[in-house]
Structure formats: structure tokens, C-alpha cells
Amino acid sequence: MPFEPEHRRRYIIHMYTTELQKSAKIENLEDPKLLEAFEARVAADEFIEPKDWMPEAYRRTLTRQISQHAHSEIVGMLPEGNWITRAPSLRRKAILLAKVQDEAGHGLYLYCAAETLGTSREQMIEALHSGKAKYSTIFNYPTLTWADIGAIGWLVDGAAIMNQVPLQRTSYGPYARAMVRVCKEESFHQRQGYEIMIALANGTAEQKRMAQDAFNRWWWPSLMMFGPPDENSPNTAQSMRWRIKRETNDELRQKFVDITVPQADFLSLTVPDPQLKWNEEKGGYDFGEIDWEEFYAVVRGEGPVAKERMKARRDAWQDGAWVREAAAVHEEKRRARKAA
Amino acid sequence: MSSDWPLWEVFVRSKGGLSHRHVGSVHAPDAELALAHARDTYTRRLEGVSLWVVPSADIVASNPEQAGELFEPAQSKIYRHPTFYDIPDEVKHI
Numbered sequence: 001m002p003f004e005p006e007h008r009r010r011y012i013i014h015m016y017t018t019e020l021q022k023s024a025k026i027e028n029l030e031d032p033k034l035l036e037a038f039e040a041r042v043a044a045d046e047f048i049e050p051k052d053w054m055p056e057a058y059r060r061t062l063t064r065q066i067s068q069h070a071h072s073e074i075v076g077m078l079p080e081g082n083w084i085t086r087a088p089s090l091r092r093k094a095i096l097l098a099k100v101q102d103e104a105g106h107g108l109y110l111y112c113a114a115e116t117l118g119t120s121r122e123q124m125i126e127a128l129h130s131g132k133a134k135y136s137t138i139f140n141y142p143t144l145t146w147a148d149i150g151a152i153g154w155l156v157d158g159a160a161i162m163n164q165v166p167l168q169r170t171s172y173g174p175y176a177r178a179m180v181r182v183c184k185e186e187s188f189h190q191r192q193g194y195e196i197m198i199a200l201a202n203g204t205a206e207q208k209r210m211a212q213d214a215f216n217r218w219w220w221p222s223l224m225m226f227g228p229p230d231e232n233s234p235n236t237a238q239s240m241r242w243r244i245k246r247e248t249n250d251e252l253r254q255k256f257v258d259i260t261v262p263q264a265d266f267l268s269l270t271v272p273d274p275q276l277k278w279n280e281e282k283g284g285y286d287f288g289e290i291d292w293e294e295f296y297a298v299v300r301g302e303g304p305v306a307k308e309r310m311k312a313r314r315d316a317w318q319d320g321a322w323v324r325e326a327a328a329v330h331e332e333k334r335r336a337r338k339a340a
Numbered sequence: 341m342s343s344d345w346p347l348w349e350v351f352v353r354s355k356g357g358l359s360h361r362h363v364g365s366v367h368a369p370d371a372e373l374a375l376a377h378a379r380d381t382y383t384r385r386l387e388g389v390s391l392w393v394v395p396s397a398d399i400v401a402s403n404p405e406q407a408g409e410l411f412e413p414a415q416s417k418i419y420r421h422p423t424f425y426d427i428p429d430e431v432k433h434i
């Protein structure tokens with residue numbers, strides 16, 4: 001890196017050097033002039049690019065957020081992958097295969113974006129496999145019937161779209177550009193899921209029952225995808241200020257409920273929330289309390305199939321090791337032959 | 341220590357007549373596999389008619405810290421733009 005030294009030097013204004021590792025203080029250690037210029041750029045909606053100066057806390061927050069997002073795309077392939085061989089028709093199988101392949105692509109775009117911040121993909125994958133890194137809680141629920149595939153496309157991808165659309169304007173350039181690609185592809189995911197739900201909702205009594213059952217199980221976890229309520233989301237204010245986040249968890253959750261309820265009505269499905277009620281005054285739905293105990297338990301890794309998911313990831317990584325090594329050795333040999 | 345494959349930058353020509361444009365990167369052990377991965381990662385929907393992959397380590401970039409000195413000289417040279425010149429309205433096709 002040719003222009004490393006000067007701009008990364010930190011200016012220690014505060015005396016508590018023992019606090020160096022504490023994230024809250026890092027900001028105080030940055031050169032105030034650089035920090036001010038950075039804040040001004042972000043406030044003016046400029047994009048920050050990989051080699052631009054940025055506060056360490058910004059770099060760290062983004063690395064965490066983008067890598068978690070990448071991990072979610074990768075782990076997110078597992079619940080649906082579970083149904084590829086059992087899709088009810090060749091058409092559905094081809095669609096599901098393409099959808100799951102897209103999610104792999106999303107994971108790769110995002111690892112690339114995160115790597116520009118200085119953490120290697122290998123380090124991120126290692127953090128996932130060792131259990132240090134988090135991914136979306138939603139993927140720790142099982143896919144019990146084919147209707148779950150419909151519900152996931154409709155609700156889980158629907159919630160992901162709601163989260164991702166504002167991220168196309170996030171302040172970090174590589175992340176924003178990755179989100180533009182992702183958002184272009186997500187719409188198909190949601191529509192194929194809703195189409196599955198339409199087919200079931202218009203099917204036999206048993207199929208209708210399956211659709212309602214899947215909806216019952218995925219509704220609340222989907223609402224949890226927006227994260228803890230704003231008052232318990234300590235990082236939101238900073239992330240909003242740095243334009244990493246553009247809308248709060250509760251704002252996005254409300255929007256999601258408001259557009260999804262009419263879609264459920266169209267399917268003649270009942271939202272599993274007795275407190276759900278249109279509120280004329282706010283122009284949106286009031287809805288029941290989310291079970292945050294459950295959410296935090298799943299965050300802690302106690303989700304119904306969390307262990308299974310991690311085992312599947314680690315096994316895939318280990319089983320593929322020989323391919324990665326063979327390809328590297330092959331290239332080495334080719335080079336040696338060329339040099340000789 | 342990293343044992344991951346090296347990084348390649350990917351450029352896609354979206355259709356004939358247009359330049360290749362940077363779209364992202366891939367990890368791959370060699371150029372051939374970099375192209376294969378680039379195809380699977382960045383052109384699943386007919387996004388392109390041609391691909392370039394370049395080892396990321398070979399890209400030389402200008403320093404953002406020096407963007408001022410580098411690009412500002414152009415700012416004062418407004419006579420490089422056609423609108424700088426006053427031409428009477430009755431003169432046509434110029």
C-alpha cells in the first residue's frame with residue numbers, strides 16, 4: 001500500500017491509553033480535522049470509497065455489517081437447498097435452483113465489498129465457522145413443508161428487500177453498489193415465493209392448510225429480521241449519522257407490515273396476530289408485541305436448527321478443501337512449467 | 341496467513357459498442373477459473389457479452405489524498421469547454 005502512513009496516523013487527544021481497545025473511545029483518537037472532513041462528506045451524501053480516509057469505528061461497523069450480511073446470504077441457501085430435490089415440478093426445481101444460486105452470488109458480492117475494508121474473505125468465513133460472527137436469525141428456523149419455500153420467498157425475501165432498498169444509498173460505495181445488484185435480483189425471489197403461495201391458496205383444503213401453517217410460522221420471525229426495536233438498538237443513531245443505515249428498524253418493520261398484510265388478504269390467509277388492526281390516524285397497521293425473548297435466544301445461537309446450519313457450513317467447507325487446494329497446486333505447477 | 345486464492349477485478353462489457361465496466365471481484369487460482377467464476381457471479385442474467393479479469397494486485401490507483409492537486413488544475417481551465425466562447429446568435433451550425 002503506497003499511501004498508508006500519514007493518513008492512518010492516529011492523534012491521541014485523550015489520556016486514557018488503557019481505553020484504546022474500547023470502541024466508544026476510538027472516535028476520540030482520530031485526527032479531529034480528518035474526522036470533521038469525513039463527517040461533512042457523509043452528511044453531504046458523498047460516497048466513501050475504499051482508499052478514502054475513514055474513522056476506524058466506521059470501518060469496523062461496516063465490516064461487521066457487510067460480513068454479517070454476506071454470511072446471511074450464504075447460510076440462507078441452506079433452508080431452501082433442503083427442498084431443491086423435492087420441488088413438486090421441474091419448473092419449480094429450476095426456479096428454486098436459480099434462486100439459491102443467486103443467494104450464493106449475493107454472498108460473494110458482499111464478501112468482495114467487505115474485503116475492500118481490509119478483512120480477508122478467509123478471515124470472515126473463519127469467523128462464521130468458529131461461531132464468532134452472526135448471521136440473520138431467520139435462517140435458524142426449519143423448512144418443514146413445500147409451503148415454507150413459498151413463505152420464505154414472499155416474506156423473508158420481502159423483508160430482505162425492505163432492508164436492502166435503502167442500503168443502495170448507503171455511504172460506503174462498494175456496499176451500495178453490491179446492494180444495487182442484489183436488489184435487481186431479489187424481486188424475482190419474492191415473486192416466485194408469492195406465486196407458490198397463490199398456487200397453494202387456490203389448491204385443495206390440505207394445500208390451503210399448508211399455506212396458512214407456513215405463514216403462521218414465518219410471520220413473526222420475518223418481523224424480527226428488522227432487528228431489535230429502536231429503543232434497544234444502540235448502534236442505530238451512529239449508523240444513521242454515518243448514513244450506513246438510512247432508515248430505523250422500526251420504520252422498516254412498519255413499512256413491511258403495511259405492504260404485506262394486503263398481500264396476505266389477497267391469499268385469504270389470516271395474519272397470526274390477533275392485535276393486528278388498521279390505524280387510520282397513522283395510516284398504518286398496529287400490530288402485536290414481538291417475542292423479543294425468542295429473538296435474543298436465536299441471536300445467542302439457540303435457534304431451532306442453529307447447530308445443524310453451522311454443521312452444514314463447516315462440512316461443506318471441509319469437504320471442498322481438496323478442490324481449493326488442488327486448484328492452487330495446479331496453478332503453481334503451471335507457473336513452474338511456464339518458467340522452466 | 342491467507343491460503344485463499346488471489347483476488348481478480350472483473351469488468352463486463354454489457355453490449356457491443358460499450359466499454360468494459362468494473363462490476364466487482366472474484367477469488368480464483370488462475371485466469372481461466374477467474375473468468376469462469378466471474379461468469380457465474382456477475383452474468384447470470386445476460387449482463388454482458390464480454391468479460392475481463394485482472395489480478396487486483398496489478399491495478400495501480402491514484403491517491404485519493406492527492407485528488408485535489410491531481411484534478412483541480414482542470415477546474416480553472418474553463419476555456420476547454422465550448423460554452424466559454426461567445427458566438428453571435430446569427431451564426432449557425434457552430
Ligand SMILES: [Fe+2]
Nearest residue numbers: 073102103106
Ligand atoms: Fe439475497
Ligand SMILES: [Fe+2]
Nearest residue numbers: 103157186189
Ligand atoms: Fe433473495
